[in-house]
Amino acid sequence: MSQIKLFLLFSVLAVLLVFLGGIIGYIFGDVLLFVSIFLVLALGLNFYSYFYSDKLALRMTKSKLVTEKEEPRLYRVVKKVADKVNIKMPKVGVMETNTPNAFATGRDEEHSVVVATRGILNILDDDELEAVIGHEIGHITNKDILISTIAASIATMISYIGNIIIFSEIFGGDQRNNNSGVLLLVAAVLIPIGATFVQLGISRSRETNADITSVKTVKKPDALISALRKISNVTPAKVVRSNNVGAFSSLFIVNNFSSHTLMNLFSTHPPLDKRIADITKAKKELGI
Numbered sequence: 001m002s003q004i005k006l007f008l009l010f011s012v013l014a015v016l017l018v019f020l021g022g023i024i025g026y027i028f029g030d031v032l033l034f035v036s037i038f039l040v041l042a043l044g045l046n047f048y049s050y051f052y053s054d055k056l057a058l059r060m061t062k063s064k065l066v067t068e069k070e071e072p073r074l075y076r077v078v079k080k081v082a083d084k085v086n087i088k089m090p091k092v093g094v095m096e097t098n099t100p101n102a103f104a105t106g107r108d109e110e111h112s113v114v115v116a117t118r119g120i121l122n123i124l125d126d127d128e129l130e131a132v133i134g135h136e137i138g139h140i141t142n143k144d145i146l147i148s149t150i151a152a153s154i155a156t157m158i159s160y161i162g163n164i165i166i167f168s169e170i171f172g173g174d175q176r177n178n179n180s181g182v183l184l185l186v187a188a189v190l191i192p193i194g195a196t197f198v199q200l201g202i203s204r205s206r207e208t209n210a211d212i213t214s215v216k217t218v219k220k221p222d223a224l225i226s227a228l229r230k231i232s233n234v235t236p237a238k239v240v241r242s243n244n245v246g247a248f249s250s251l252f253i254v255n256n257f258s259s260h261t262l263m264n265l266f267s268t269h270p271p272l273d274k275r276i277a278d279i280t281k282a283k284k285e286l287g288i
Contacts, residue, residue: 051107053105053106053107054091054105054106054107054111054112054113056105057103057105057113057251058093058105058113058115061095061103061115062095062096063093063094063095063115064093064094064095064096065091065092065093065113066092066093066094067092068092071092071094071121073121073126073129074092074094074116074121074129075092077126077129077130077133078090078092078114078133078137080130081130081133081134081137081217081218082137084134084217084218085137085141085217087109087112087137087140087141088109088110088112090104090106090109090112090113090114090137090140091106091112091113091114092113092114092115093113093114093115093116094115094116094117094118094121095115095116095117095118096117096118097117097118097119098117098118098119098122099117099119100117100119100120100122100123100124100230100231101116101117101119101120101231101252101253101254102114102115102116102117102120102132102133102135102136102252102253103115103136103251103252103253104136104137104139104140104251105251106140108143109140109141112140114133114136114137114140116129116132116133120132120231123230124227124230125223127220127223128223128224128226128227128230129227130218130220130223131214131218131220131221131223131224131227132214132224132227132231132253133218134213134214134215134217134218134220134224135210135211135213135214135224135253136210136253137213137217138209138210138211138212138213138214138217139206139210141213142206142209142210142213144206144209144210204269204270207253207269207270207275208270208275208278210253211224211275211278211279211282212278212279212282215279215282215283215286215288216282216286219286219288221279221280221282221283221288222283224279225276225279225280228253228254228272228275228276229272231253231254232254232272254269255269
């Protein structure tokens with residue numbers, strides 16, 4: 001059922017992108033041409049995201065790969081968790097921001113990267129850090145990274161196209177075809193919103209699964225709860241706004257890079273209380 005749900009959600013994203021191309025094609029008199037262009041763009045974006053999701057996320061978040069000598073504590077914790085789940089040691093990276101957070105990226109276990117921010121390394125103890133890394137490596141073993149990256153890439157592309165259409169219609173629209181202009185503006189606004197909701201549906205379920213995976217593998221649920229509380233206790237004033245992580249905010253263990261109330265309504269992560277409840281339930285079921 002989980003795979004069917006993912007297939008349907010990605011199908012909706014692809015349809016939204018192609019439909020947007022059809023609307024533009026209708027306005028400009030060549031539906032087939034524009035649908036074909038947007039379909040090729042969707043397939044190309046998926047292909048690029050599959051092979052370069054790790055490099056893409058590192059570049060967007062301005063993260064730097066580090067060696068064991070440079071970050072011995074982080075490297076040791078990542079290796080400890082990787083050994084527990086019997087996967088190849090992921091590459092290790094650090095994002096130089098005081099905002100506490102972490103994420104993982106890469107298309108599979110052989111091409112994965114685990115990144116921690118400077119802020120999270122400063123505020124978490126070893127057990128909390130291990131539980132967080134367990135969550136991130138859970139994303140790797142659950143194949144969540146590729147899923148989230150593709151969803152983020154398609155949703156971002158749809159949003160960019162929508163913004164381009166809106167600005168072009170406002171500042172240079174064809175005044176001879178007002179009805180078409182209105183239709184194009186409505187599509188440019190509503191389709192990106194629809195894409196965002198689909199992305200949220202994908203992201204939230206993957207975060208819950210990664211929390212449970214950390215509990216099962218690291219077996220430190222209280223440390224994970226403590227870490228989530230610390231990371232979530234970042235007020236908007238403390239957030240470093242210069243770090244523009246864009247749609248890749250869905251990759252982080254907690255989305256605390258946005259200080260906008262409106263954005264919090266469309267969270268890529270389940271509420272903290274629900275995450276704690278799910279972790280506590282898993283703890284009881286596993287007898288930890």
